[in-house]
Each structure stands twice: as C-alpha cells, then as structure tokens.
Amino acid sequence: MKGLLTSIITVLTITGLQAQPMSSTPKLVVGLTIDQLRTDYLEAFSSLYGEKGFKRLWKEGKVFRNAEYKFNRVDRASAVAAIYSGTTPSINGIIANQWLDISTLRSMSCVDDPAFMGNYTDENSSPALLLTSTIADELKIATRNKGLVYAIAPFRDAAIFAAGHTGNGAFWLNENTGKWCSTTYYTEFPWWVSQYNDRQAIDFRIGEITWTPVHPMEKYVYLPEWRDMPFKYKFDNERQNKFRRFIASPFVNDEVNLLTEELLDKSTIGKDEVPDMLSLMYYAGNYAHKTSQECAMELQDTYVRLDQSIAHLLEVLDKKIGLQNILFCITSTGYVDTEAADHGLYRIPGGEFHLNRCAALLNMFLMATYGEGQFVEAYQDQQIYLNHKLIEKKQLDLAEIQDKAADFLIQFSGVNEVYSAHRLLLGAWTPEIHMIRNGFHRKRSGDLLIDVLPGWTVVNEHNPSENKIIRHAHIPAPLIFFGNSVKPEVIQTPVTVDHIAPTLANAMRIRAPNACTATPLTIR
Numbered sequence: 001m002k003g004l005l006t007s008i009i010t011v012l013t014i015t016g017l018q019a020q021p022m023s024s025t026p027k028l029v030v031g032l033t034i035d036q037l038r039t040d041y042l043e044a045f046s047s048l049y050g051e052k053g054f055k056r057l058w059k060e061g062k063v064f065r066n067a068e069y070k071f072n073r074v075d076r077a078s079a080v081a082a083i084y085s086g087t088t089p090s091i092n093g094i095i096a097n098q099w100l101d102i103s104t105l106r107s108m109s110c111v112d113d114p115a116f117m118g119n120y121t122d123e124n125s126s127p128a129l130l131l132t133s134t135i136a137d138e139l140k141i142a143t144r145n146k147g148l149v150y151a152i153a154p155f156r157d158a159a160i161f162a163a164g165h166t167g168n169g170a171f172w173l174n175e176n177t178g179k180w181c182s183t184t185y186y187t188e189f190p191w192w193v194s195q196y197n198d199r200q201a202i203d204f205r206i207g208e209i210t211w212t213p214v215h216p217m218e219k220y221v222y223l224p225e226w227r228d229m230p231f232k233y234k235f236d237n238e239r240q241n242k243f244r245r246f247i248a249s250p251f252v253n254d255e256v257n258l259l260t261e262e263l264l265d266k267s268t269i270g271k272d273e274v275p276d277m278l279s280l281m282y283y284a285g286n287y288a289h290k291t292s293q294e295c296a297m298e299l300q301d302t303y304v305r306l307d308q309s310i311a312h313l314l315e316v317l318d319k320k321i322g323l324q325n326i327l328f329c330i331t332s333t334g335y336v337d338t339e340a341a342d343h344g345l346y347r348i349p350g351g352e353f354h355l356n357r358c359a360a361l362l363n364m365f366l367m368a369t370y371g372e373g374q375f376v377e378a379y380q381d382q383q384i385y386l387n388h389k390l391i392e393k394k395q396l397d398l399a400e401i402q403d404k405a406a407d408f409l410i411q412f413s414g415v416n417e418v419y420s421a422h423r424l425l426l427g428a429w430t431p432e433i434h435m436i437r438n439g440f441h442r443k444r445s446g447d448l449l450i451d452v453l454p455g456w457t458v459v460n461e462h463n464p465s466e467n468k469i470i471r472h473a474h475i476p477a478p479l480i481f482f483g484n485s486v487k488p489e490v491i492q493t494p495v496t497v498d499h500i501a502p503t504l505a506n507a508m509r510i511r512a513p514n515a516c517t518a519t520p521l522t523i524r
Contacts, residue, residue: 024484024485025273025275025507025508025509026275026325026326026327026483026484026507026508027270027271027272027273027275027276027321027325027326028269028270028275028276028277028278028317028321028325028326028327029139029275029276029277029278029326029327029329029504029507029508030277030278030279030280030317030326030327030328030329031083031084031162031277031278031279031280031329031504032279032280032281032282032310032313032328032329032330032331033079033080033083033153033158033162033279033280033281033282033330033331033332033333034281034282034283034284034306034330034331034332034333035076035154035155035158035281035282035283035284035285035332035333036283036284036285036286036332036333036335036336036337037282037284037306037331037332037333037477037478038284038332038336038475038476038477039065039066039332039476039477039478040476041222041299041303042054042303042478044222045222045300045303045304047219048214048215048219048220048300048303048304048307049303049304049307050307050308050311052311052314052315053306053307053308053309053310053311053314054307054310056311056314057310057330057480057482058480058490059488060482060486060488061328061330061480061481061482061486061488062480062481062482062486062487062488062489062491062521062523063478063479063480063489063490063491064478064479064480064491064493064494064495064521065476065478065490065491065492066476066477066478066492066493066494066495067331067332067334067477067478067479067494067495067496067497068334068477068494068495068496068497069082069334069496069497070082070088070435070438070496070497070498071088071089071090071435071436071438071439072435072436072438072439073095073096073439074333074334074335074439075096075097075333075335076097076155076157076158076333076335077094077096077097077110077111077157077158077161078094078095078096078097078439079332079333079334079335079497080157080158080161080162080281080333081094081110081130081161082094082497082498083331083497083500083501084134084135084136084161084162084164084279084501084513085130085132085133085134085135085501085513085515085516086135086498086499086500086501086502086512086513086515086516086517086518087132087498087513087515087516087517088438088439088498089438089439089440089441090437090438090439090440090441091131091132091515092130092131092132092515093129093130093131093132093441093443093444094110094129094130094161095110095439095440095441095444095445096110096381097109097110097157098110098381099380099381099444099445100378100380100383100385100446102385102443102444105377105378105385107380109125109156109157110129110157111125111126111127111129111156111157111160111161112124112125112129113125113126113128113129113183113185115128116183116184116185117183117184118181118182118183118184119181119182119183119184119189120174120177120179120180120181120182120189120197121174121179121181121182123156123181123183124183125156125160125183125185126160126183126185127160127161127163127164127165127185128165130161130164130165132513132514132515133164133165133513133514133515134161134162134164134165134501134513135164135277135501135504135505135512135513136149136151136162136163136164136166136167136277136279137164137165137166137513138505138510138511138512138513138514139275139276139277139508139510140164140166140167141166141510141511142508142509142510142511143274143275143510145166146274147274147275147276147277148168148267148268148269148276148277149163149164149166149167149168149276149277149278149279150163150167150168150169150170150171150263150267150269150277150278150279151163151167151169151170151171151278151279151280152171152172152256152259152260152263152278152279152280152281153170153171153172153256153279153280153281154172154173154247154252154255154256154281154283155172155173155247155281156172158172158281159171159172159182159279159281160172160183162279162281163186163279167186168186169182169186169188169189169190169193170182170183170186171193171259173202173243173247173252173255174243175241175243175244175247176241176243177203177243178201178202178203178206178243178246179197179201179203180193180196180197180201180259190266190267192262192263192265192266192267193259193262196258196259196262200258202243202246202255203243206235206236206242206243206246207236209234209235209236209246209251210232210233210234211231211232211233211234211235211249211250211251211301212230212231212232212233213230213231213297213301214301214304214305214308215301215304217229217230217297220296220297220300220301222300223292223296223297223299223300224293224296225296225297226293226296227297230297231295231297231298233245233249233287235249235251244288245287245288247283248283248285248286248287248288248289249283249287249288249302250283250284250301250302250305250306250309251305252282252283253282253283253305253306253309254305254309254312256280256281256282256309257309257312257313257316260278260280260313260316261316263278264316264317264320264321265320270320270321270325270326271321275508275510280313282306282309282310283302284302284303284306284332285302285336285337286298286299286336286337287299287302289337291337291338291339291340292339293339293340294340310330323483323484324483324484324485325484326483326484327481327482327483327484327486327504327507328480328481328482328483329479329480329481329500329503329504330478330479330480330481330482331477331478331479331480331497331500332477332478333477334475334477334497335475336475338467338468338469339469339471340469341455341457341469342455348455349453349455350455350456350457351413351414351455351456351457352414352456352457352459353412353413353414353415353450353452353456353457353458353459354459354461355379355380355382355384355450355458355459355460356379356461358379358384358409358412358450359376359379359384360376362375362376362384362405362408362409363375363376365405365408366401366404366405369404370394370396370401371394373387373390373394374387374390375387375390375391375401379446380446382449382450382451382452382458383445383446383447383448383449383450384405384409384446384447384448384450385446385447386398386401386402386405386447386448398422398447399420399422402420402421402422402423402447402448403420403422403423405418405420405447405448406418406419406420406423406448409448409450414452414453414456415450415451415452415453416451416452416453417451418448418449418450418451419433419436419448419449419451420447420448421440421442421445421446421447421448424436424437424440424449425437425442436449436451452470453470454470454471454472454473455469455470455471456469456470457469457470458470479495479497479500481503481521481523484507485524486523486524487523487524495521496518498516498517498518499518499519499520499521501513501516501518502516502518502519502520503520503521503523505520506520507523
C-alpha cells in the first residue's frame with residue numbers, strides 16, 4: 001500500500017507540473033531606468049496622470065514599491081552599472097560618474113577610453129572600465145551574437161553601461177550640439193541614426209519648444225510653491241547651454257522615444273524568436289539641476305509629462321511588437337540631486353566642510369609625524385588619496401598611516417566618521433561598513449573616505465556649483481515588471497536592485513552576469 005500510494009503521488013505531481021504551461025520567452029526585454037524617479041512623488045502626483053502610463057503599470061504590473069541599492073553614495077553611473085551587472089561597485093568597478101585617475105591625478109569619466117573615437121562627438125568612450133559582464137553581454141553570448149542589444153539614453157555613461165561590452169549600439173545626446181552620438185567601440189554607427197541627426201535632430205526643433213505646465217497652476221499643490229504665476233521656458237532663449245537645459249528637462253524623454261521609434265522601424269529588433277534587449281533612460285530630476293524648492297511646479301509637471309512619455313512608449317511598442325511579446329523592467333537610479341541648505345530661520349544644525357583645507361592640515365600632520373614629503377597626493381568627492389610611492393620609499397606602513405590619518409581627520413568639525421581603506425578591506429563587519437565597502441573599489445577609491453554629518457555643506461572652493469548638502473534620508477524608488485505574463489501585484493517589502501539582472505536572465509533563459517549572486521524574483 002505504501003509503494004502504491006507513493007506511485008500515485010508521483011504520477012499526480014508530474015501530471016500537475018506538465019499541466020502548467022511554461023511562460024513564453026519574451027521577444028524583447030525593455031529596461032527603462034528613470035533617473036531620480038521617486039516612489040513617494042510618483043504616488044503623490046497620481047491625480048495628475050492619465051490612465052495609460054503609471055496607473056496602468058500599477059494596475060497590470062508587478063510593483064515593488066521600495067527598490068534599494070546595496071551600497072552608499074549612489075549616482076547615475078554606479079546605479080546603471082549595478083542594475084545591468086547585478087553587483088556592486090566593489091566588484092564591477094564603477095564607483096561614480098567620475099573618479100580620480102591615480103596615474104594622472106586628474107578627474108576622469110567612468111567611460112573615458114582614448115582607444116576609441118566618437119561619432120558626432122569628440123568624447124572618447126567605451127565600457128572597458130566596467131569589470132564584469134552585464135545581462136546584455138550574457139544575452140549576446142547565449143544567442144551567439146544573434147540577439148540585438150541597443151541602448152538609448154540622454155547621458156553617455158547610462159547608454160554605454162546599459163549596452164555593455166558586446167552591444168550593437170549605445171546612443172546618447174551630445175549636450176553641445178543636440179545630436180545623437182556614440183563611440184567607435186560599437187563598430188558601426190547606423191545609417192538611420194545619421195539620417196535622423198541630419199533631418200530630425202532636436203537642434204532643428206529646439207527653437208519651437210516652449211515648456212509651460214500641462215495642467216492649470218492650481219492643480220500643482222503637492223509641493224510648496226513660492227510663485228503665483230505658472231513657469232514658462234523657451235530653451236532657445238536660455239543664457240546657459242540650451243541643450244544641457246533641454247537634457248535636464250522632461251522633454252528629453254520624448255526625444256528618447258523618437259529615436260526608439262526609428263530603431264523599431266529601421267531594424268529587426270523584437271521581430272523574430274531570438275530575444276533582443278532595448279535599454280532606455282528617462283529623466284525625472286529637477287529642471288536644470290535646481291533644488292526642489294526652486295522648481296516645485298516644474299518637478300510635478302515633469303512627472304505628468306513622464307507619465308505621458310511612458311504611455312506613448314507602451315502604445316508604440318504594442319503597435320509594432322505587441323506587449324504580450326515584451327517584458328518591461330522599470331526602475332530608478334535611486335538618488336536625487338543635492339538640495340539647498342536649510343534656511344537659518346529654522347535653526348537646523350549645519351556648517352561647511354572644506355575638503356581642501358582638511359587635506360592640507362592632514363599633510364602637515366603627517367609631515368610632523370613621519371618627516372618631510374607630500375603625503376597627501378590628491379583629494380576629491382570626500383576622499384583623500386595618499387602618496388603610496390613616498391610611503392614605500394620611506395619604508396613606512398601604509399595601513400598604520402591610513403589609520404593615524406583617520407584618527408586625525410575625525411576631529412574636524414562636521415566629520416561624522418572616517419573610513420580608511422585598511423579598515424574597509426580588513427576591519428570588523430557592521431551593516432554600515434558593509435554598505436560603504438560595497439561602494440568602495442580598492443584600485444579606484446581613495447585611502448580615506450570621509451562621512452560628513454547630515455545638514456552640512458561639502459564646499460568645493462574651485463567650483464561652487466558642485467557644493468553638496470549632505471542628506472542621509474531614505475529615497476524610495478520603485479521597481480516594476482510589466483508585460484509578458486507578469487502577474488499583477490503591489491509588494492511593500494523592500495527588494496534590492498541586484499535581483500533585476502538574474503530576474504531578466506531567468507525570463508530569457510540565459511545565464512545571469514558573471515558577478516551576480518542574487519536569485520531571480522518571482523514575477524509570473
């Protein structure tokens with residue numbers, strides 16, 4: 001009886017498994033990363049939206065309300081690299097949009113590469129500094145190069161990291177000319193992009209574009225507003241670079257959509273059974289990188305126009321490929337532009353932290369302790385780089401100097417904590433150190449990382465426009481899967497973005513990126 005019962009259970013189990021149809025592999029995966037998108041703003045402004053954008057995603061998609069990054073000091077480049085590689089800067093090497101090149105002591109972009117020329121740009125670029133594979137790379141390997149991979153973004157780093165090492169093309173807007181540009185790393189610059197640049201690019205139309213609110217001013221009540229008149233911008237009349245202003249506005253999202261339509265019309269992407277990948281980026285930050293206090297109405301209108309851009313993108317893709325054949329993944333870069341310092345009227349504690357003065361005093365302290373020499377080689381972005389050659393020449397212990405320097409720096413006003421490279425790499429584990437360690441790369445980060453107190457201003461005396469107000473407050477960011485058999489649900493439990501790459505890999509039935517250790521999310 002026992003054997004018979006086991007056999008019956010086995011038969012029923014196998015029959016049940018066979019009765020469940022396997023989800024079809026999507027013809028196209030669309031990764032839409034929205035720079036600085038916030039869940040709280042997205043929900044707060046919902047009465048201003050139509051029915052075919054965010055409201056549709058919320059109703060028909062698998063919505064994770066809180067997507068978190070596993071490292072601190074997130075910016076656009078480190079976020080995009082983390083999304084597509086499924087790992088953190090400590091492994092993929094992309095610690096920031098820019099970092100200090102130790103060999104030249106100059107600030108460099110994370111995609112700079114003198115080995116490749118630009119198309120419609122004088123920038124030399126490649127993804128060579130990204131040290132791991134991406135989901136796009138794994139798709140290329142799995143399909144023996146048959147799967148198409150394209151990335152379109154307003155920004156160079158976002159486009160290149162989304163296209164990965166093996167993509168067919170990465171396109172971004174030239175902030176000086178308004179043309180779509182790329183790099184010779186991706187071998188060919190498609191004829192249809194050149195044709196678009198020569199006939200339809202934004203530089204032909206920017207003089208006709210005027211930005212005014214979509215809705216009457218009295219509907220924008222969700223953020224405090226100091227003006228009693230609606231805003232009006234004509235990009236062609238702006239005193240500063242008109243294309244930079246345009247790129248930092250919601251109109252750039254429509255420009256991304258226009259080139260996407262060209263790609264869909266002029267290529268075979270999404271039109272056969274081999275999975276393809278299209279990575280896009282929208283912008284949802286403050287207009288021209290102002291503070292939210294300066295442009296509260298513009299920020300709300302940005303979300304209204306963002307909602308319209310998403311609705312249009314869904315409509316175009318449904319018409320040309322069919323949403324049932326597409327798996328969407330929509331998420332945020334998880335950071336926001338710096339805010340203004342709180343007005344003295346409110347008596348919130350704060351102050352100014354000057355990294356250059358801090359570095360100079362540290363060098364004097366180290367000379368007094370270890371003898372003459374330029375011990376502090378450089379400093380940037382709350383990091384101090386020590387002179388390793390000098391320390392080696394003097395036969396000093398690097399770890400000892402790092403720790404002594406940290407003990408000295410922590411005495412400065414406005415400093416909350418100082419982390420030495422030695423402590424991050426070999427010290428005791430704590431949750432805070434784990435987050436910092438994940439954002440630290442031993443060959444690209446500084447010897448000393450300075451954590452400044454919230455409310456304090458990190459002052460850049462050479463370029464005051466880069467002054468940064470420190471805020472440690474959590475920024476809620478969404479993660480939404482939509483289309484291709486996705487089961488609708490809204491989930492409150494936080495999820496980390498390193499799950500995105502393995503989830504998309506699982507849907508396409510390919511390997512996850514080579515440094516990705518997270519498991520796929522259940523979305524169907």
